[in-house]
Amino acid sequence: MTDPLPHASPSxxxxxxxxxxxxxxxxxxxxxxxxxxxxxxxxxxxGWLYFDHGWPEATAQRIDDVGAWACCLAxxxxxxxxxxxxxxxxxxxxxxxxxxxxxxxxxxxxxxxVWVLALAITHSLRGEIYAEWSLAEYAVRYGAPLSLLxxxxxxxxxxxxxxxxxxxxxxxxxxxxxxxxxxxxxxxxYGPFTDLILLTDQNWSDFGWGQSFAESAxxxxxxxxxxxxxxxxATRWRWLAIYMAFWGALTAVSRITASGLSAWPETLIRAANxxxxxxxxxxxxxxxKASSITIASKVSTARSSSP
Amino acid sequence: MLSNxxxxxxxxxxxxGSLFVVSFFIASSKASADAPLEGTKPAQWRLIWTSDPxxxxxxxxxxxxxxxxxxxRFRVKGNSTAEQNAEQGVQLADSGRYTGGDLELYYHHxxxxxxxxxxxxxxxxxxxxxxxxxxxxxxxxxxDRVFSMLHGGDSRSDxxxxxKMNRVIANMVAASFANSEPADDLIALAxxxxxxxxxxxxxxxSAWMSDHELTTTDDGRLxxxxxxxxxxxxxxxxxxxxxxxxxxxxxxxIDLGPQVRFVTLNTETSTAGKQxxxxxxxxxxxxxxxxxxxxxxxxxxxxxxxxxxxxLRSWVPLFEQFNVDxxxxxxxxxxxxxxxIRDGKQDETGxxxxxxxxxxxxxxxxxxxxxxxxxxGMTDRGDHVFVLxxxxxEIVGKxxxxxxxxxxxxxxxxxx
Numbered sequence: 001m002t003d004p005l006p007h008a009s010p011s012x013x014x015x016x017x018x019x020x021x022x023x024x025x026x027x028x029x030x031x032x033x034x035x036x037x038x039x040x041x042x043x044x045x046x047g048w049l050y051f052d053h054g055w056p057e058a059t060a061q062r063i064d065d066v067g068a069w070a071c072c073l074a075x076x077x078x079x080x081x082x083x084x085x086x087x088x089x090x091x092x093x094x095x096x097x098x099x100x101x102x103x104x105x106x107x108x109x110x111x112x113x114v115w116v117l118a119l120a121i122t123h124s125l126r127g128e129i130y131a132e133w134s135l136a137e138y139a140v141r142y143g144a145p146l147s148l149l150x151x152x153x154x155x156x157x158x159x160x161x162x163x164x165x166x167x168x169x170x171x172x173x174x175x176x177x178x179x180x181x182x183x184x185x186x187x188x189x190y191g192p193f194t195d196l197i198l199l200t201d202q203n204w205s206d207f208g209w210g211q212s213f214a215e216s217a218x219x220x221x222x223x224x225x226x227x228x229x230x231x232x233x234a235t236r237w238r239w240l241a242i243y244m245a246f247w248g249a250l251t252a253v254s255r256i257t258a259s260g261l262s263a264w265p266e267t268l269i270r271a272a273n274x275x276x277x278x279x280x281x282x283x284x285x286x287x288x289k290a291s292s293i294t295i296a297s298k299v300s301t302a303r304s305s306s307p
Numbered sequence: 308m309l310s311n312x313x314x315x316x317x318x319x320x321x322x323x324g325s326l327f328v329v330s331f332f333i334a335s336s337k338a339s340a341d342a343p344l345e346g347t348k349p350a351q352w353r354l355i356w357t358s359d360p361x362x363x364x365x366x367x368x369x370x371x372x373x374x375x376x377x378x379x380r381f382r383v384k385g386n387s388t389a390e391q392n393a394e395q396g397v398q399l400a401d402s403g404r405y406t407g408g409d410l411e412l413y414y415h416h417x418x419x420x421x422x423x424x425x426x427x428x429x430x431x432x433x434x435x436x437x438x439x440x441x442x443x444x445x446x447x448x449x450x451d452r453v454f455s456m457l458h459g460g461d462s463r464s465d466x467x468x469x470x471k472m473n474r475v476i477a478n479m480v481a482a483s484f485a486n487s488e489p490a491d492d493l494i495a496l497a498x499x500x501x502x503x504x505x506x507x508x509x510x511x512x513s514a515w516m517s518d519h520e521l522t523t524t525d526d527g528r529l530x531x532x533x534x535x536x537x538x539x540x541x542x543x544x545x546x547x548x549x550x551x552x553x554x555x556x557x558x559x560x561i562d563l564g565p566q567v568r569f570v571t572l573n574t575e576t577s578t579a580g581k582q583x584x585x586x587x588x589x590x591x592x593x594x595x596x597x598x599x600x601x602x603x604x605x606x607x608x609x610x611x612x613x614x615x616x617x618x619l620r621s622w623v624p625l626f627e628q629f630n631v632d633x634x635x636x637x638x639x640x641x642x643x644x645x646x647x648i649r650d651g652k653q654d655e656t657g658x659x660x661x662x663x664x665x666x667x668x669x670x671x672x673x674x675x676x677x678x679x680x681x682x683x684g685m686t687d688r689g690d691h692v693f694v695l696x697x698x699x700x701e702i703v704g705k706x707x708x709x710x711x712x713x714x715x716x717x718x719x720x721x722x723x
Contacts, residue, residue: 037614039610039614040614041610041613041614042612042671050669050671051464051640051668051669052464052504054669057669057671057672061672126504126539127505127506127508127539127541128538128539129538129541191575191576191577191578192617194579195577195578195579195580195617195620195621198577198579198580199579199617199620199621202579203620210580210581211579211580211581214577214580258617259617259619259620260620
């Protein structure tokens with residue numbers, strides 16, 4: 001008995017669409033930060049090429065802009081591709097469109113993944129505090145688009161099922177690694193995290209939280225983050241993923257609550273921090289239902305074949 | 308696994324992949340010419356001001372070997388009679404091994420206290436049997452007088468430019484004391500951070516410390532440095548190099564004369580918590596007593612190329628509340644002077660932000676369209692250092708380029 005077709009399941013489709021929107025938002029966030037926000041700046045790719053390797057500034061700038069624009073375009077194409085790939089109408093007529101949609105989506109996802117990975121690698125090489133952990137810290141940002149490549153596959157059932165398992169595994173690993181790293185930084189009392197709490201309070205709630213309170217809170221937050229990350233991988237319990245989605249959204253939005261609306265690219269660029277766990281929750285819901293159906297089906301088969 | 312994908316899907320990955328592979332091969336370690344460090348011969352000398360500079364200073368140096376006894380001999384400059392020689396002091400140094408890699412190097416910090424204000428002191432570093440040349444430095448004045456100081460930042464990625472800028476600085480310092488005009492006397496260099504590219508790499512720090520020797524004038528005058536921590540200066544070596552206690556958070560304020568309060572802040576730790584509380588208290592206490600109130604830190608609140616740091620939310624309201632006269636920033640690798648800013652708008656009563664760093668780093672093209680850089684503000688690029696002259700009625704600032712030309716001149720009036 002094989003699993004039911006994933007793409008026919010609403011929860012699986014929700015997962016795919018969450019991932020697509022996450023990639024799109026993240027691409028727009030990259031565009032905002034490096035191209036068109038009022039505080040647009042250059043990325044670490046530019047810095048690495050220009051400062052560390054002596055490339056001409058114009059070349060480094062051009063490469064930087066191309067990467068950011070590619071992410072912006074990819075954010076459109078990943079949604080368009082997903083829409084085209086949706087099955088509808090007579091099978092024969094829609095097959096070509098669906099295939100094109102998947103190719104488009106895959107290209108867009110690869111583009112975002114590669115550029116975000118480039119940002120992570122170059123950041124890790126540039127000597128700032130915790131920079132050596134950038135590949136792990138940004139894991140969910142490039143892990144989400146990479147996992148979509150696997151999760152949107154269909155075709156022969158067994159091959160697709162393998163791809164789906166790989167994709168979900170990759171997505172969970174990426175989300176857990178990012179969560180764990182953020183937990184570690186919180187546990188270490190990372191200054192900017194303290195400021196997110198204090199400035200948010202200062203701007204909004206005015207409880208008068210002091211640094212000692214914020215640092216104590218960060219210790220708790222850090223321990224919880226690290227535990228949740230480990231437990232997600234160990235148990236695959238979807239409520240953990242839902243908690244991660246909630247907390248990821250809160251921390252992404254805290255960039256705006258602390259620094260004002262002009263920090264919107266910082267919130268968008270962290271879309272995967274909440275979006276990936278949300279997608280995981282959708283996929284785990286599907287797997288849970290599929291598992292129930294499979295068990296029920298096996299029980300039914302066993303009953304009917306019994307004398 | 309991806310064999311079903313058409314070639315077009317691979318194309319972006321191949322393009323980007325090639326870019327990184329090529330770049331990694333092109334990458335090569337930067338050549339650095341450390342000053343000779345042999346045995347316990349003192350080298351990498353520097354004079355640091357992090358507490359009252361009228362009466363104290365930290366004399367620091369490095370040795371290649373641990374040694375057993377390290378001290379500084381000091382006396383008032385010009386004392387040469389036997390009786391005066393008897394007044395020579397000896398201060399033992401705190402010593403230890405720098406952290407940061409395989410390089411074996413030892414730091415020594417001799418903290419001189421109870422000095423006389425506005426007085427030249429001769430110093431000689433002694434490590435076991437080895438001695439440094441005799442240098443001298445001058446403590447900050449106790450009386451209200453006109454003087455100047457330097458501000459710069461970012462000396463991390465272009466050693467050749469860094470050495471050139473250090474020579475320019477030494478020449479400027481020598482020239483400032485070669486005349487009888489006190490106004491141009493350069494009494495200190497405030498460094499806004501990012502001394503090197505990787506703060507945990509001792510080899511890079513060693514090169515910086517050796518290069519810093521070049522700021523010493525030909526007649527042996529040590530230029531006091533007032534250090535701020537930059538985003539690249541992470542890790543333990545920073546505190547070891549500048550003689551801070553191990554876990555010090557690197558924010559402090561010193562008097563450069565009785566009317567100039569100079570506050571150094573740290574953008575690389577929490578800006579909004581205890582540091583902001585300390586800043587508020589410091590500014591509240593200092594403002595009524597000082598004619599000039601300045602602050603320096605690394606990551607800009609009003610950047611010419613980057614996005615604003617948390618200083619914008621944490622400290623700028625305090626700067627405006629207590630009418631800070633001038634704020635020195637770094638990090639951006641360009642030249643900038645903002646319009647006076649209050650409440651996020653141009654306002655003559657506001658605060659002017661200068662700097663962005665050019666003591667030895669490739670320069671970025673600034674984003675000239677940002678509102679706070681419009682005339683009468685300015686922005687440009689080029690290796691540079693700012694000269695700030697504190698008069699009774701105004702601060703006059705000059706941005707001096709590496710070729711000794713003046714790129715920008717401005718003044719800030721005294722606040723009534």
